[in-house]
Amino acid sequence: MTREEIKAVLPHREPMLLLDSACLGPDGVAHASYRIPEDPFYCHGHFPGNPIVPGVILCEIMAQSCFTLFIEAFKDHLILYRGLDAVKFRGTVHPGDLCEINATLVEHKSSLYICEAVLSVAGKRCAQAQITLALTPKE
Numbered sequence: 001m002t003r004e005e006i007k008a009v010l011p012h013r014e015p016m017l018l019l020d021s022a023c024l025g026p027d028g029v030a031h032a033s034y035r036i037p038e039d040p041f042y043c044h045g046h047f048p049g050n051p052i053v054p055g056v057i058l059c060e061i062m063a064q065s066c067f068t069l070f071i072e073a074f075k076d077h078l079i080l081y082r083g084l085d086a087v088k089f090r091g092t093v094h095p096g097d098l099c100e101i102n103a104t105l106v107e108h109k110s111s112l113y114i115c116e117a118v119l120s121v122a123g124k125r126c127a128q129a130q131i132t133l134a135l136t137p138k139e
Contacts, residue, residue, distance in 0.1 A: 009074045010067055015041060018061045022068040030068035030103040034061055038095050053093040058127040059084055062117035065101035066131055082112060083132035091126035111135050
């Protein structure tokens with residue numbers, strides 16, 4: 001899916017749409033990518049002279065990447081955060097970096113979906129998390 005195709009499904013918009021492309025592989029793994037802009041608002045002051053993408057933004061990129069696992073459900077539902085567990089930051093991400101994200105569905109309980117996501121830059125794992133999402137009917 002291109003960014004425009006993602007916009008047709010995901011409710012996020014700039015500056016909080018944090019995916020450029022996404023697809024669901026034949027193995028059931030969601031693959032997504034996002035190039036960090038050269039001067040994103042979330043790096044202003046984080047940190048002067050050495051801008052680093054905040055961890056909360058990396059978590060949001062991973063969560064948005066998980067949407068590919070539920071693309072059909074978006075017709076009638078919103079997918080919302082319900083939890084973050086086992087979050088680890090293993091490397092820094094900077095403006096201009098290309099983030100590659102892989103996400104898998106680990107468990108499904110009622111309306112809750114537990115996913116594992118890994119965000120890498122140039123083949124180096126920079127962040128990972130277990131993300132719990134919930135499908136909620138659109139109003």
